[in-house]
Amino acid sequence: MSTQSSRSPSGYSTWRLIAEELRREIADGAWPAGAKLPSENDLAARFEVHRNTVRQAVAALVADGLVTSKRGSGTFVAEHTLLVHRIGARTRLTDSLRGSTASARLLDSAIEPDPPADIAERLRLDGRPALRLEQMRLVDGQPISLGTQWWVAEQVPGLPEIFARLGTVTGSLKEIGIADYLRAATTVGGRYATADEAELLRLAPGSVVLVVRSLDTLTDGTPLQFGIARFAAARVELDIEHARIG
Template identity: 35%
Template sequence: MTDTTLTQAARLKRGQWQLIEEQVSRDIASGVLAPMAKLPTETEIMQRFGVGRHTVRRAIAELAAAGKLRVEQGRGTFVEEQSVIRYNIARRTRFSKNLRDQGRTPSGQPVEEMEVGAPPVVAAALQVPDGSPVYMIVRRGFADDVPISLSHAYHPVSRFPNMHIRRRTGASVTEIYADFGIPDYLRHSTMIFTRMPTTEEARLLAQSQEQPVLVVQKVDVDMEGRPIAYSDVVWAGERMQFVIDNENPPGESPAR
């Protein structure tokens, strides 16, 4: 078999398991497959789509990795009971409050924290020269122990010197802001777009690399409108729904 034939065969196989994954995803989203419902057997799925056992198992594995299915040894494969999270984006957007308001349990896991030179996008957002030292915090966000986000947050070292020392004591970013005379802060700007995840992003979000992610790039400012943080957050797209709230709380001036 030639290299070209092998490549065509690999593409065909990839297309077959993706077809099953997409159809089952649609059945779950439309309610044809209800939460906790048991999937047909491998043999039945093979007959429905005219594919082999390996193709069916690949599709099931991808759906399970995305948190849509649960495979129970000896019992079968079941639809996970889950709902899309409505995440409110407003002038005072707070991760934990968003989740608690929906009866979810928020949590976070540190991935990496270090001082780096500000890339051009970060420098422009924070209004500092390119390459200026910024403190980068990488974290995973969870709702009920299910990973939903991977964030890279950047803070100017000139504004928050020795931030890393305070972080090592367990202080939150909000507490550190308060230590530097910033008792409150606001969302200045938000950009949202979709793209395909990297292999590492898909792994950390426990989703298929074939499923798009939502990317939210935001700038937070102090009450005088000066940038204090830039974040690039990758969200598990099929688990999230964003709601933009343009209302200003009573007595609050419009966004700058």
């Protein structure tokens, strides 16, 4: 990566700001899928920067899969740039990414006798140990999210081993005897990825992640799992399921 690009006074590189402006314009429909981006010279004139800076910005969009460069003919907005992850009362990743090959990889698991206080409260642990699972989800081989899941350990005996074998939470719970569960609460925030998250998700340092905190319960309302998932915002958009009223 070139180190010649100019920087804004705050230390934020100009190429990154240009990349984000172009990203926003693509997201907002200024150039629909298949459209040709303006030339490097035109973009350089518009942003009043050197052509190398524009080239670096466009390279970042190419790396994200947002645009594709065709040698000799220009840069084009890619089709279907974002995966859609559905959030609803019966959210299941395998349902929400139909047509792609979704998989999950177990990164770590541990019994935690003394989990953070807010987790213990949400799960109503009352001193019982929690099971912590760390997983990465991939779609078509590309990492899309990292998840830290806190389970009421005694409700899911053997979950890490079953999950490692089956690769799906819903399937693992069925095998344990939990046929159904519900999403009770979800919040969504956004922040920069930490260095570790960026490395695991194969993102540039400081990329944006969507942070989804969720509580799943058994059908009678008993807390089952509290999760903190980090989605790569460059790859995933969340789709909120609304209650049907009236």
